[in-house]
Amino acid sequence: MTTASNPARTWGPALGVVTLIALVLTALAIFGGDTLPDRTGPPIEELSVEQTMLTPGEIALSVRNTGADPVRVAQVFVNDAYVDFSGGDTAIDRFGTETLRLSYPWQSEQPYHVSMVTSTGAVIEHEIAAAVATPRADGGFFALMTLLGTYVGIIPVVLGMLFLPTLRRIGSRGVRVLLAITVGLLAFLAIDATLEGFELAEEAGGAFGGTALVVLGALLAFLALSALDHRLSRGAAERTGLRLALLIAIGIGLHNLGEGLAIGAAYAVGELALGITLVVGFAIHNTTEGLAIVSPLTRRRPSLVRLLGLGVIAGAPAILGALIGGTVTNPELSGFLLGIGVGAIAQVIVQLVPAVRDKAGRLLDPATVGGATAGLLAMYLTGLLVTA
Incomplete structure (x- = not known):
């Protein structure tokens, strides 16, 4: 019998080492402190x-x-x-x-x-900075957060997806430019969420890692979405467009979770400018996200139910984020969730980049560079309209 076919021989030595480490660490915890001198400096109180x-x-x-x-x-x-x-x-x-x-x-x-x-x-x-009564987490509060999440998440994304019939009329070069625009849109979202996550981490006390939590969230989301992509890629090749659209929707949804957190937290401390400016600003800004979702579907004809499902996946997390942000004001939790959005978007960009290459394998030609630049500028300029 070979070693590979005998689990006891394979894992027995490792289990023994783990047991030995546990025993040594336990002994150090019980007896080690008595062998070391006390700290001579003042208490560290934070x-x-x-x-x-x-x-x-x-x-x-x-x-x-x-x-x-x-x-x-x-x-x-x-x-x-x-x-x-x-x-x-x-x-x-x-x-x-x-x-x-x-x-x-x-x-x-x-x-x-x-x-x-x-x-x-x-x-x-x-x-x-400015004292404002903390809102009560009652039915009216949850209804308002749900309404806000719908306004700034689901509705704008679904409106952006209405461009799909128009996008189907462009040629293969146009599809590449469109995908490059999508990469630019997603790259801006990732950069914006990273900066916001680091800013929140600096406000936290650092008990659970601070900025490291943002990075940890990003890495975990990247790995999880990579595993999901591997699972989805087992399907037929003709489903590639739907697979990419689903991954984009998930990535944008995780980003909108962080966006909802910011909205809920701002409302809880009285810093959210409720009104038509907020709704219209987010509608214009997030409509571009719907465009990104349908960009891989120009050669597919998914059902209306699937399209609506993609819109809900991308937009509904804004509702959950608003509810969490309005009731749990924790900078490190917010930073971690923003990091998850960053990692998800980064994984989607990795999936999109091969589709942007031309027949010669070139990635950065004038058309794709212009498309990516347009995507970045679109997100930046529409972001100026958001007053939350």
Whole structure:
């Protein structure tokens, strides 16, 4: 019997090594600390404010210990005035969370500076740029977030897909230019989401990685979508156009999840400019995403149900994102989800690039360079219309 046909011989040594490592690490955790000297420096006390909730007469801060040592909040000041608060009676361990409820008659739209003084005298600052009552997560709130997600996600994408009959009338060169435009559109989305993810990561305390979470989300999404593409590619060759359209729809959908997060979070803190400008701006901006989805379908005739399904896949995640963003204000979670959108879009670009090449195998000829440039400019210019 060969080694390959005997699982015990193949995996037995590896299992033994893993067991030995586990035993050594357990012993170090139990006995190792007693053999090392105590740290001579001051405690490392760090708190990150993950969510601010304002209700009449109260400011609630959800804080997380992102430092190495336990932290106990002893006093809290708002605009240099001492305030009574509840919560934080015991020390917050590393990665632990606590909600501090401050009794304070805040005024709407006014800025506030919160200072948390720890038991050792360290001061941790938090700024509230403009106080706005936190919306209640009731039926009206969920209905509004669903409506917003539909306005800025599903409707614009489906409208952009209406260009399909026109796109079918262009020749093979035109298809290549159209696919190059799609690459430009998606590249801009990926760059924009990356920058936004890194910006959010800088606002977080870094307890769970900060910018590394954005990169991790991107890599996981890229690998997951690659596996999905491999699964879909087992079908018939004539389904290539539908496969690409589905991958584009999924990639755009994951991006719109992050876009919905931004909308919901902005609404929760009173920074979302609700109105016709928001709706029209997002409609024009996201219509280009529908164009990207149907670009691989110029030689196919999918049913209306499939087209609508692609539109829902691409647009509906904006609804979910708005609901999450409006109820869970966590910069690191938002950064991770934005990273997922970046990785998905990057994988779609990898799938589209071979279709952009001409018969000689050239990728960057004047037509495709012009198409990609047009896609980038279209997303940039329409993005200027978005006021969220």
